[in-house]
Amino acid sequence: MHAPRRLAPIALGTAALFLLAGCSGGNSANTDDAEQSGGSLVIDTAFSIETTDPGHTYDPTGNMVAKALYETLVDFEGSDVTTPVPGLASWEQNDDATEFTFTLEDGRTFSDGSEITADDVVFSLQRIQGMVEAKPNFLLTGLTVEKIDDSTVSITSETPLLQLPAILANPALGIVNADVVEENGGATDGSDSAQSYLDGESAGSGPFILDTLDLTSQVVLTKNPEYTGDEEPAYDRVVIRNVTESATQLINLQGGDTMVAMDLNGDQVEGLDDGFTVDSVPSGQTIFLLLNQSPDVAGELANVDLSEAVRYALDYDALLELAGAGATQATGVIPTGFEGALEEGVTQDLDRATAALEASGYDGQTLRLQFPNDYPVGGVEFTPLAERIQAQLAEIGLNVELAPAPFATELDAYVGGTEGFGLWFWGPDYADSANFLPFAPGLKVGLRAGWDASANPEIADLAAAAASATDVDERTEDFTAFAEAMQESGPFVPLIVPGRNIATADSVTGAVYNSVWDVDIAEITPAG
Known part of the structure; x- marks a missing residue:
């Protein structure tokens, strides 16, 4: 067993942890072509997801899915969450850390092929600010989001906020296609009703698009043909299954029914034989x-x-x-x-x-x-x-x-x-x-x-x-x-x-724990 040790120090918030709930889940998925690039990737995890609408998600599984479907202004690389890097945009800030200017990267598009503009950014963030009951709403408290021009957005804070770039990397703040979401009930004045639409269709620019969502059994993603970012996914299809028992996840992994097990405990990963890789790190909780x-x-x-x-x-x-x-x-x-x-x-x-x-x-x-x-x-x-x-x-x-x-x-x-x-x-x-x-x-x-x-x-x-x-x-x-x-x-x-252990078959690589979104699905590829 290979067990690389990596420090990934931050975990999701207490608010998110309070929402975890056990659900029964299915264990069926097509894994015949799983080891080949372009085939299917199967991930087992105990679901903590209530929606695939990024404006309402604030759970570990929900963040992992949102990371695959939507892109944020700011990003992190791999397991490193100490240094924010440009996502959809680069940024500058004033000396007082109260004014931040974000400039969108040229040529970035949504899954329908339309260009991402400052209007989409402003709508996405103001939509969350308008939904006062939405779980990510508090992340944007005290912020003013304004369009400067078609590719530039200003975000100002009432107080110094050096942590703003890190906040904006949260998948809950993913940028949505304003035109599509508005056509399906989206609004910034608190009257938003787009969640039901976004639980059946995705309106983002991430490497994947939503195929099907069943909150009790599985989420299925497919490759976004219009993706213009730098994380080209290796798999055409990803099946994320709700397997609530870590013992069942272990059996599925050892039996070849899954390639990634997200929730094994320390004793289980230490007992794995050769043929498996474990990313075992402090969780940040x-x-x-x-x-x-x-x-x-x-x-x-x-x-x-x-x-x-x-x-x-x-x-x-x-x-x-x-x-x-x-x-x-x-x-x-x-x-x-x-x-x-x-x-x-x-x-x-x-x-x-x-x-x-x-x-x-x-x-x-x-x-x-x-x-x-x-x-x-x-x-x-x-x-x-x-x-x-x-x-x-x-x-x-x-x-x-x-x-x-x-x-x-x-x-x-x-x-x-x-x-x-x-x-x-x-x-x-x-x-x-x-x-x-x-x-x-x-x-x-x-x-x-x-x-x-x-x-x-x-x-x-x-x-x-x-x-x-x-x-x-x-x-x-x-x-x-x-x-x-x-x-x-x-x-x-x-x-x-506590530690967080993500175990994979040696046939895949790249399932590295990130405490903001668990794993970046687009980074998982066939080994070799």
């Missing part, structure tokens, strides 16, 4: 502990000394044993590979943990550790992880009672800020470190931990400085300072960055 700082929730134990006791009591190597291939220890709230991420994580220090526990005022109380018990993240099951945490904290005299609950139930407690002691996870919504600033006091995740801005004004200021930075080097320093301060004093204990 972070599993962490939360200790609530609100006296109304945590009582007299609402203090960061207790968090410090937990942080230094844990044996992170032993926790990582439960995560499998591709996983790494979380070095802080910003995962490794992101701007400002710390090089090393916390090392167990029982003396420091014991001293912090004494300072916290702990007097034998039992802490209830709440967590979802039916929702593994990156192959990591929360119940055995919680059991190991419970045993390790007992070594410093901290009594922990496990309180598992179904995902939907536990989600309400987590979002509502009523968890006193919780085990949860987080992933970014786009490829930039700004996604981790919500852990700061007074911001979204910080408030879920009962941690308002007045609890630590210094960290709140560090987060604000990183958010408003306009110089790239200074921005990196700001994010690093934020990550260091969060690791030193805060209610969060980052534990594990």
Whole structure:
């Protein structure tokens, strides 16, 4: 087995993860000519897709499909999501990072052969802004999109936004054919009704077009004959099948019924024999502990000394044993590979943990550790992880009672800020470190931990400085300072960055994990 290790540090956002749901799926597809260029490619994955309308999609499978059907102004190359590159357009920005000018590449066309113009870009983005209930809508909050001429578009921000290019690489912001979509119910004033049309036909410029969509079983794509980009697809037909059980995906891969299995866990990929390739990398999702700082929730134990006791009591190597291939220890709230991420994580220090526990005022109380018990993240099951945490904290005299609950139930407690002691996870919504600033006091995740801005004004200021930075080097320093301060004093204990394992038959190559869209289907080709 070949197992190349690549760091692909960013994953889809927590909002997307919340939408994952198990579906039954079929396993039939024509694979007779699968190994030949021009034939069929078959991919097995557990579906997380609600639509093929890019303006409404915000799920992992949905993003992978949208990447194949639609192109964005900005792109990433391969698994590298640290450096945005031109997609449909190149761009310039002002010194304050509030004004961005995008110039479309000449000769780019939609699948009906019509030219892509600035009108299509403006319509596509304003359509999403007008659909306030659309999941990607928040990506464009505070932005003004305007046409300058037929090939140039201006996007301005109310505040400095160095991460805008990374945001625009999200497949949910794919550019649609304005004329076609408007003819089929598309609008920018909030009255849009084009989703039903876009669930049956594609109106983009990507390397593939939509053939059929069945949200419970499979999505079939065919090669776009009018494609003018630089990712010429090797296959005429792609079948993406909903196979919810990783064990079934493994059987299909080993039996030659599929060429790409998207959801194998660490043990499964480590057990593969020769004849298969595995792209096994950290996913960018972070599993962490939360200790609530609100006296109304945590009582007299609402203090960061207790968090410090937990942080230094844990044996992170032993926790990582439960995560499998591709996983790494979380070095802080910003995962490794992101701007400002710390090089090393916390090392167990029982003396420091014991001293912090004494300072916290702990007097034998039992802490209830709440967590979802039916929702593994990156192959990591929360119940055995919680059991190991419970045993390790007992070594410093901290009594922990496990309180598992179904995902939907536990989600309400987590979002509502009523968890006193919780085990949860987080992933970014786009490829930039700004996604981790919500852990700061007074911001979204910080408030879920009962941690308002007045609890630590210094960290709140560090987060604000990183958010408003306009110089790239200074921005990196700001994010690093934020990550260091969060690791030193805060209610969060980052534990594990789970791995993501994509296994393929050796007959194909190019199925490389990208945390924004899982894999770029057009890059998958017959080996050799």
